[in-house]
Amino acid sequence: MSELYGEVQKLKERYPDWHSATLPALQLAQEKHGHLSPEALRECADALGTTPAVCKAVASFYDLLHLAPVGRHMVEVCTNVSCALVGAQQVLEAFEGELGISAGETTPDGTVTLRPIECLGxxxxxxxxxxxxxxxxxxxxxxxxxxxxxxxDGD
Ligand code: FES
Incomplete structure (x- = not known):
């Protein structure tokens, strides 16, 4: 059994229904694997007692969960209405120019992932x-x- 398996069992004990442990279990798996690779999804599914497809379906809904590798730093530019009205697109484009990547990509050295995001409140x-x-x-x-x-400089 993996270390994750034991930790997920403890998570499941906190809830009357194991489904409620899905998100924290996925977060744990992501912490351990860096992102939710097929292996991470399989481990998480085994621990929850479900299928990797269910885990992937849940993970695909949340911006905080990553199905692909991400950089050591995450830069997210809100492009929703209030931010768009004061130039969010220009901010996003400035990041693209500075980093040499397009939104949604990670720098080749793995330092930064840049992405647009919906309202951050x-x-x-x-x-x-x-x-x-x-x-x-x-x-x-x-x-x-x-x-x-x-x-x-921080790296
Ligand atoms: S629209 Fe950008 S924080 Fe709400």
Whole structure:
């Protein structure tokens, strides 16, 4: 039995219905594998007592769960209405230019994954950019080079 199996059994004990443990189990599997690879999905499914297809279907719905490898840093630019109105697209394009990748891609060195994302709940502080799940507010295209440099310096 894998280490994940034991941890998922403990998760299942917390809920009257094992289905409720699916999300935390997927998060655990992602922490251990880096992303939800077919192997990670299989391990998670075995531990939950379901199929990898069920796990994949659930995982595919949530932005925080990754079915493909991601970079060491995650940059997410909100492109929903409030952010779009103050130039989110230009911010996203500035990141694309600075990183040399398109939205949805990871830099070849595996440092940064860039992606557009729906409303992050910070509409009053648009444009919101989430950097490793920490929000940057009122981000303008001119701020992008500095943010990318911070990430490169931090590695
Ligand atoms: S629209 Fe960007 S945070 Fe809500």
């Amino acid at each position: 910070g509409c009053g502080w648009a444009t919101i950019v989430s950097v490793d799940h920490h929000y940057r507010t009122h981000v303008k295209p001119d701020d992008v080079a500095g943010i990318v440099q911070e990430l490169r």
